[in-house]
Amino acid sequence: MILHLSDLEKEPNHGGRIWLDFGEKCFPEEGWYDLPGVLLESWMPQLESFFLGNTDFCELCFMDGPYKVRLRRTEERTTVICLDQKRIVVRDTQIDPGAFRESVKKAVRYYERMKYLSKK
Secondary structure, three states: OEEOHHHOOOOOOOOEEEEEEOOOOEEOOOOOEEOHHHHHHHHHHHHHHHHOOOOOEEEEEOOOOOEEEEEEEOOOOEEEEEEEOOEEEEEEEEEOHHHHHHHHHHHHHHHHHHHHHHOO
8 A cells, every 4th residue: 555645634634645556556546635544544443353364354445436445365365356336447466465564554653643743
């Protein structure tokens, strides 16, 4: 996941750029503008459950647009499917769950720092 940290304003309901980068493909698109703070807060319960192994499926929805990301874990691998409404944009792409988890954790730590600073 790519989160352009310089775009994340100090309030959770302000916009910024956030998207997933799969190397040759970006979703929803490179430079996607949405509400990173709101997204992170809504995604984290599902992601934590997925990362802890409590569930083998996770669906993340973007606020702006009809975009969804579905993570699925099987015994051998973790895959992602990205949807624009019901049309598959990225199909069964294998990801490194550890790297994805680290990128999410980094984004959340930054977001929490900015949220804390805005309360001072």
